[in-house]
Structure formats: C-alpha cells, structure tokens
Amino acid sequence: MKDSLDLAAAQEALAAQPFSRLLGTRLVAFGRGEAVLELDIRDDLRQQNGFVHGGVLGYAADNALTFAAGSAAGAHVLTSGFTIDYLRPADGTLLRAHAHVVRAGRTRIVCRCDLSTVDATGTQTLCAVAQGTIAIPGAAVSADRTHP
Numbered sequence: 001m002k003d004s005l006d007l008a009a010a011q012e013a014l015a016a017q018p019f020s021r022l023l024g025t026r027l028v029a030f031g032r033g034e035a036v037l038e039l040d041i042r043d044d045l046r047q048q049n050g051f052v053h054g055g056v057l058g059y060a061a062d063n064a065l066t067f068a069a070g071s072a073a074g075a076h077v078l079t080s081g082f083t084i085d086y087l088r089p090a091d092g093t094l095l096r097a098h099a100h101v102v103r104a105g106r107t108r109i110v111c112r113c114d115l116s117t118v119d120a121t122g123t124q125t126l127c128a129v130a131q132g133t134i135a136i137p138g139a140a141v142s143a144d145r146t147h148p
Contacts, residue, residue, distance in 0.1 A: 005075050007031065010067060013075065020063065023056070027067065033101035035067035041095055041117065052090035052117070052127075061113045061130035064097035069109040069134035072101045080108065082132030084115075090127040092117030102131075107139040 005013070010030045014020050014037075023045070029036035037060055039045075047053045061084050069077045099113035115128040 005030070005070055009075075010035070010070065013070075014063070014067070017063075019059070023059070025060070025063070029098075030067060031071050033068060033072045033104070035064050035071055035099050037064045037067065037097045039095050041091075041093055049089070050091070052095060054084075054086060056095070057086065057090060057115050057128050058084055058130075060095055060097040061099075061115055061128070062132070064099035064113045065111040065130065065132035066134055068099035068101055068111045068113075069104070072104045073109055073134075073136055076138070077109065077134050077136055080133040080135040082130050084128055084130040086128045088125070088127050090115070090117050092119040092125065094118040096124070099130075107136050109134040109136070 007030045011027045014027045023039050025037055025039045028038050041052055045052055045056050062079055065082055066077055066079050096116045097113055099111050102110045102112050111132050113130040114126055116124045116126050118124050
C-alpha cells in the first residue's frame, strides 16, 4: 500500500479488510481530512430489539476515524482509542459514518465521527457520535529530558 492515499487506494485498503468485506462496507468519500463509510442495514446486523447492534456502530466509527486520519497523515495509522456516545437507537436502510480530523499532530491525530442512519425516504438521523485518537506508528517522539 502507498504511503499517501487517494480514494481508489483507500478503497483498496478497505477491501483488504475481511471484516469490512463481510459487512459490505463502502468508502464513498475520502480526502482532505475526511472520510465517509456506508453500509446497508441488514437484519443480521440488528440486535434483539430490531436496532442496529452497537458493535456495528463502533466498527463503523473506528474505521471512519482511522480513514479520516489516513487521509491527512498517510496509510500507516492505527487507532489508539475512541469513545462513542449512542444518542438514539439506529434504524433505517443505510448506516453512514462521516469522520473528520479535528487536529493532526506529529504522533497523534484527533478525529470526530457522526454516525447517522438513512431511511427509505432519504431522511438522515444522527444516532451516535464518536471521538478518537489515531496513532502514527514510528513517528519520532521527543525524549523527556526533565528527569535523570
């Protein structure tokens, strides 16, 4: 994989993820510190009450956050951690995860992701928000010289 990514290269990276292929995830926008992932909501992605399982929302947030960071810092990034707040039950025909870079540093990138569902009429409903820190492995970290 190339160090810098365009939409086609990023789509190849997504296609190389077996779990993303299993879910049928699509990368529909990528670049300038943003990424948008979409996946069709199917019955096998729902929990016992009929809503999209929280794990699916977490997966979508994680991947969108990392792709947004990758659009700013290149292909070699890894999720360091993220938090997600579920605002309302997710239901509809499509799940959309739209992430953008909040701040890009030398070793870490902070991103935010809005997760929305789209229903059959095209109405979009925000169902969760996530914030994550994406690491740039191998980035030079200054040594702390204040301690002996």
